[in-house]
Amino acid sequence: MIVAMQESATEEQIDAVIDAMEEAGVHVHRTTGEMQTILAAVGPTAGLDLAKFEVLPGVLKVHRISSPYKLAGRAWRPQGTVVEFPNRAAIGGQKVAVIAGPCAVEDRAQIFAIAEAVKAAGGAFLRGGAFKPRSSPYSFQGLGIPGLALMREAADANGLAIVSEVMEIAQIEVMLPYIDCFQVGARNMQNFNLLRELGQVRKPVLLKRGIAATVEELLLSSEYILSGGNYEVILCERGIRTYETATRNTMDISAIPVLKKLSHLPVVADPSHGTGRRDMVAPMAKAAVAAGADALLIEIHPNADKAVSDAAQTMYLEDFAKLTTELRVIAQAVGRTL
Ligand code: PEP
Ligand code: MN
Numbered sequence: 144m145i146v147a148m149q150e151s152a153t154e155e156q157i158d159a160v161i162d163a164m165e166e167a168g169v170h171v172h173r174t175t176g177e178m179q180t181i182l183a184a185v186g187p188t189a190g191l192d193l194a195k196f197e198v199l200p201g202v203l204k205v206h207r208i209s210s211p212y213k214l215a216g217r218a219w220r221p222q223g224t225v226v227e228f229p230n231r232a233a234i235g236g237q238k239v240a241v242i243a244g245p246c247a248v249e250d251r252a253q254i255f256a257i258a259e260a261v262k263a264a265g266g267a268f269l270r271g272g273a274f275k276p277r278s279s280p281y282s283f284q285g286l287g288i289p290g291l292a293l294m295r296e297a298a299d300a301n302g303l304a305i306v307s308e309v310m311e312i313a314q315i316e317v318m319l320p321y322i323d324c325f326q327v328g329a330r331n332m333q334n335f336n337l338l339r340e341l342g343q344v345r346k347p348v349l350l351k352r353g354i355a356a357t358v359e360e361l362l363l364s365s366e367y368i369l370s371g372g373n374y375e376v377i378l379c380e381r382g383i384r385t386y387e388t389a390t391r392n393t394m395d396i397s398a399i400p401v402l403k404k405l406s407h408l409p410v411v412a413d414p415s416h417g418t419g420r421r422d423m424v425a426p427m428a429k430a431a432v433a434a435g436a437d438a439l440l441i442e443i444h445p446n447a448d449k450a451v452s453d454a455a456q457t458m459y460l461e462d463f464a465k466l467t468t469e470l471r472v473i474a475q476a477v478g479r480t481l
Pocket of ligand 1: 272276327328329330333351381414
């Protein structure tokens with residue numbers, strides 16, 4: 144159930160409605176937009192009498208929400224969510240954000256060269272894995288905390304924010320001092336215990352679509368984080384596994400407008416994992432911006448062919464710089480900046 148308050152509703156009226164909802168046995172999540180406050184009821188809402196809430200002072204309209212995701216759905220925040228990174232940038236606003244970096248942090252020279260390239264290209268976010276979910280246990284597993292420390296130094300030297308993957312609950316606490324945004328990888332999209340725990344932190348979470356997950360499953364996974372009270376979730380389309388083998392994954396561009404319609408959460412497109420091929424990253428990045436993506440996540444490396452992980456899909460720094468220039472034209476054509 145969603146209760147939309149009148150623009151003129153007072154704080155006392157809003158509090159009284161929240162009290163009445165809680166008395167009815169549901170948990171209330173509040174969103175305060177520029178014009179209006181919207182209250183979402185989560186929990187046993189099936190037996191609620193909508194009319195009882197509709198007549199309370201300050202209430203404009205009460206809707207029953209039929210979708211299984213209450214907090215991720217557009218109705219709760221019709222104006223859309225902008226995730227702010229103070230003194231850095233935002234994701235979900237008019238400007239399309241660029242998140243770029245290596246698949247994995249490898250060494251100091253590598254991450255500094257990359258951070259400089261991200262800044263020079265107008266990007267605001269440095270990505271890089273320090274804990275790597277590799278298909279083989281014998282592949283490089285990441286530098287761990289020393290990798291995060293290097294990334295923090297390189298990001299701070301260039302005024303960038305950091306996005307890095309968290310693989311398990313025990314890593315949350317240790318990562319907090321180093322990162323600005325947690326990434327939940329495709330393989331962990333349905334690690335519900337991890338998602339629940341990330342609902343308790345107050346740092347943004349970039350949630351990647353699972354390798355074989357539907358859009359609805361992605362939104363339900365985001366609901367695990369949102370329902371804990373962490374409303375700063377960013378969704379990421381990173382390609383799904385289909386019968387097609389020409390690309391590593393099939394980049395589902397249509398998921399971008401679908402997610403933007405169903406949800407208020409910002410949507411990031413990852414054409415690197417989406418295609419698995421360096422030569423396909425630029426065209427899919429352009430398509431994603433044209434389709435309404437709020438940000439791009441791109442793997443780059445000064446010596447891309449020698450990257451310790453995901454080399455085949457990693458772009459060279461010069462090609463990335465050229466791509467961002469071209470993307471500005473696309474962004475402008477769809478009423479955005481980049
Ligand atoms: C990554 O971003 O490097 C990564 C491992 O992504 P995904 O979880 O989408 O495979
Ligand atoms: Mn990767």
